[in-house]
Amino acid sequence: xxxxxxxxxxxxxxxxxFVTVLSKRxxxxxxxxxxxxxxxxxxxxxxxxxxxxxxxxxxLGDEAWSYLERVCGMLPDLGVVxxxxxxxxxxxxxxxRLGVDDWIGKPCHPEEVMARIEAVSRRRRRSxxxxxxxxxxxxxxxxxxxxxxxxxxxxxLDLTRREFELLQLLADAKGQVLEREAIYxxxxxxxxxxxxxxxxxxxxxxxxxxxxxxxxWSYIHTHFGVGYRFDPExxxxxxxxxxxxxxxxxxxxxxxxxxxxxxxxxxxPA
Amino acid sequence: xxxxxxxxxxxxxxxxxFVTVLSKRxxxxxxxxxxxxxxxxxxxxxxxxxxxxxxxxxxLGDEAWSYLERVCGMLPDLGVVxxxxxxxxxxxxxxxRLGVDDWIGKPCHPEEVMARIEAVSRRRRRSxxxxxxxxxxxxxxxxxxxxxxxxxxxxxLDLTRREFELLQLLADAKGQVLEREAIYxxxxxxxxxxxxxxxxxxxxxxxxxxxxxxxxWSYIHTHFGVGYRFDPExxxxxxxxxxxxxxxxxxxxxxxxxxxxxxxxxxxPA
DNA sequence: TTCAGCTGTGAAAATCCTGTGAACGCAGGG
DNA sequence: CCCTGCGTTCACAGGATTTTCACAGCTGAA
Numbered sequence: 321x322x323x324x325x326x327x328x329x330x331x332x333x334x335x336x337x338f339v340t341v342l343s344k345r346x347x348x349x350x351x352x353x354x355x356x357x358x359x360x361x362x363x364x365x366x367x368x369x370x371x372x373x374x375x376x377x378x379x380l381g382d383e384a385w386s387y388l389e390r391v392c393g394m395l396p397d398l399g400v401v402x403x404x405x406x407x408x409x410x411x412x413x414x415x416x417r418l419g420v421d422d423w424i425g426k427p428c429h430p431e432e433v434m435a436r437i438e439a440v441s442r443r444r445r446r447s448x449x450x451x452x453x454x455x456x457x458x459x460x461x462x463x464x465x466x467x468x469x470x471x472x473x474x475x476x477l478d479l480t481r482r483e484f485e486l487l488q489l490l491a492d493a494k495g496q497v498l499e500r501e502a503i504y505x506x507x508x509x510x511x512x513x514x515x516x517x518x519x520x521x522x523x524x525x526x527x528x529x530x531x532x533x534x535x536x537w538s539y540i541h542t543h544f545g546v547g548y549r550f551d552p553e554x555x556x557x558x559x560x561x562x563x564x565x566x567x568x569x570x571x572x573x574x575x576x577x578x579x580x581x582x583x584x585x586x587x588x589p590a
Numbered sequence: 591x592x593x594x595x596x597x598x599x600x601x602x603x604x605x606x607x608f609v610t611v612l613s614k615r616x617x618x619x620x621x622x623x624x625x626x627x628x629x630x631x632x633x634x635x636x637x638x639x640x641x642x643x644x645x646x647x648x649x650l651g652d653e654a655w656s657y658l659e660r661v662c663g664m665l666p667d668l669g670v671v672x673x674x675x676x677x678x679x680x681x682x683x684x685x686x687r688l689g690v691d692d693w694i695g696k697p698c699h700p701e702e703v704m705a706r707i708e709a710v711s712r713r714r715r716r717s718x719x720x721x722x723x724x725x726x727x728x729x730x731x732x733x734x735x736x737x738x739x740x741x742x743x744x745x746x747l748d749l750t751r752r753e754f755e756l757l758q759l760l761a762d763a764k765g766q767v768l769e770r771e772a773i774y775x776x777x778x779x780x781x782x783x784x785x786x787x788x789x790x791x792x793x794x795x796x797x798x799x800x801x802x803x804x805x806x807w808s809y810i811h812t813h814f815g816v817g818y819r820f821d822p823e824x825x826x827x828x829x830x831x832x833x834x835x836x837x838x839x840x841x842x843x844x845x846x847x848x849x850x851x852x853x854x855x856x857x858x859p860a
Numbered sequence: 861t862t863c864a865g866c867t868g869t870g871a872a873a874a875t876c877c878t879g880t881g882a883a884c885g886c887a888g889g890g
Numbered sequence: 891c892c893c894t895g896c897g898t899t900c901a902c903a904g905g906a907t908t909t910t911c912a913c914a915g916c917t918g919a920a
Contacts, residue, residue: 399713409699416705421713422692429679435686443691443713480896497738518898520878527879544906545751545877546738750907788909790867797868814917815866 327351327441330368332359333376333403335426342430349434359387362394362509370398372441374433376426377404385418386510392419393505399440403428456491459552460534463491472533479529482507486522490540490550499547523548596759596776597711598622600638602629603646603673612700619704620776629657632664640668641714642707646696647674655688662689669710673698728761729822730804742803749799752777756792760810760820769817793818 329346333339334357346353354368359380365373373391380387392400402415403424412423421440424433456463462471470477470487479487485507490498500519504512512519523540530539541549599616603609604627616623624638629650635643643661650657662670672685673694682693691710694703725741726733732741738754740747749757755777760768770789774782782789793810800809811819 409702413699413701413705416702416709419712421709422706429683431683432679432686435683436692439686439691440713442689443710482897496736516898517878517900521880521898524879542878543738543751549737752908786909787867787911791869791909794868812867 327372327437328353328368328370329372329374329437330354330356330365330370331374332356332379333374334358334379335376338426338430342433345430345434359383362387362390365391365398366395370395372399372401372437374401374403374437377402377407385414388415388418388420389511390509393511394509396506399437399443401433401437401440403433456488458491458494458550459537459539459554461491461530461537461539461552463488472530474533477529477533479526482522483526483529486519487526487550490548494550494552497543497547497549503547519548596620596622597642597707598624598638598640599642599644599707600624600626600635600640601644602626602649603644604628604649605646608696608700612703615700615704620779629653632657632660635661635668636665640665642669642671642711644671644673644703644707647672647677655684658685658690659688667714669707669714671703671707671710673703726758726761728764728820729807729809729824731761731800731807731809731822733758733761742800744803747799747803749796752792753796753799756789757796757820760818764820764822767813767817767819773817789818 329351331339331353339355343353377384400420401422401424402420403426405426407425415423422436424436460473465488468484470479489503489506501512503519527540536555537552538555539550539552541551543549599621601609601623609625613623647654670690671692671694672690673696675696677695685693692706694706730743735758740749740757759773759776771782773789797810806824807822808825809820809822811821813819
């Protein structure tokens with residue numbers, strides 16, 4: 321129906337028979353496919369620029385849940401489909417809640433698997449294909465993903481791995497408020513433990529470094545009770561280099577009527 | 591964790607037993623739900639501003655395919671989940687290719703159905719995230735969910751988390767009267783204790799901030815003994831610039847914005 | 861008009877959250 | 891083996907937010 325872009329799928333499965341049959345079909349359909357027989361680190365999946373992933377739960381072993389969690393957390397735009405032999409409702413629910421997009425029981429028909437992967441990919445965000453987008457510039461800051469470095473006017477910022485990833489994540493979502501959980505999930509790769517303050521600590525480190533090298537600008541804003549938002553703004557302080565402070569340019573999009581709809585949800589028996 | 595957006599689900603099913611059980615859960619989860627026992631024209635679904643739809647194939651009869659096709663075609667952003675008793679691979683594939691997002695076999699566990707609907711909504715939301723999602727405009731007010739911020743003509747309203755969520759909820763249901771219990775349930779996430787006045791207090795805070803930043807407009811109206819209704823209306827009051835006479839017509843509102851102010855009070859208390 | 865029931869207010873009290881500074885472990889390099 | 895850089899944890903202080911209260915002001919019905 322909709323041509324969309326070609327599907328770049330990775331299959332992690334040991335069942336060579338199934339994989340062979342599936343591959344034949346996906347190939348015929350023009351998909352780009354990569355077959356793996358065991359799980360690989362999420363980072364490598366990121367590098368593959370996939371848009372869909374099919375995993376057989378059994379190859380994950382005990383690490384299954386944490387692995388799925390990491391993958392779904394770090395690649396929120398990836399369509400993840402899990403297939404498994406026996407399974408319980410609880411397992412399926414757990415996986416789906418974890419971020420998995422679909423769960424198929426085995427045995428399953430290749431055609432249906434493909435249809436489900438398509439359905440999942442159809443909803444995939446056409447992320448700004450910014451694969452090799454130029455360096456990200458914000459305020460006096462310049463972030464080069466390829467170099468794993470950030471620069472301010474006079475030199476590089478010297479950030480540690482975590483600091484850099486955090487900054488990159490925030491800057492990528494410039495203007496948007498990111499919740500702590502989401503940040504943690506994407507940078508650390510797994511769910512934040514209750515009471516973990518790592519994000520806050522790193523935010524402080526970033527602020528310190530940014531403040532020292534680029535005074536007169538404030539980059540990271542706190543949204544109390546929610547999270548943080550990256551948005552370079554010249555502060556009334558020093559250094560009036562570039563007065564450019566776009567006041568939130570309304571995107572566009574009419575969104576159409578935003579009117580009414582259901583309300584009432586229930587009478588809570590109090 | 592914090593559902594950026596409540597799920598507005600419509601269930602089309604004749605199996606009252608199943609629907610009853612499901613409703614109990616969705617209600618507890620704070621979803622807005624509408625139950626239908628037979629198919630209704632796609633246009634009416636559009637009017638409901640849903641973001642998820644659960645259909646039992648059997649109620650569609652012969653029209654099934656054409657109905658699903660029309661629905662998926664007219665509401666590309668709607669998450670559609672189909673459930674059915676017996677089914678063949680061919681049927682499932684056909685439905686998925688048609689645009690349906692997920693297919694569940696019956697009997698199925700309500701919890702799994704919910705998890706799948708959530709997964710579908712999550713995906714849908716993700717694909718529309720960012721620039722795609724236009725801000726919600728009402729009167730001089732502009733609400734941006736992704737930024738967790740609300741703006742009036744000259745700048746951002748400094749709202750706290752609860753204030754923002756409350757405002758968003760109200761504005762989302764523009765024109766509709768929301769009962770306190772329902773408001774509390776959705777914003778706070780759990781049932782309101784008897785005698786709790788939190789909602790009232792926050793309504794006051796919102797009114798104060800709105801009034802201060804956008805004089806000449808009244809946004810939140812009280813419905814004695816019921817609840818509150820959000821509806822931007824120019825008051826014959828202060829308003830320095832625009833002589834308040836024209837109806838809701840945001841200055842630089844994007845064209846094509848069809849703002850149907852009419853409120854067809856569909857949802858009746860069961 | 862009176863009354864009981866709701867809602868609007870202000871402010872105090874109770875909680876929750878974030879910013880910090882510093883101590884701890886760990887792992888690689890010297 | 892010691893030193894140094896990094897990522898984690900802790901505990902506390904200062905604020906920002908939420909709740910809770912007591913009262914005054916309204917509303918609708920008898």
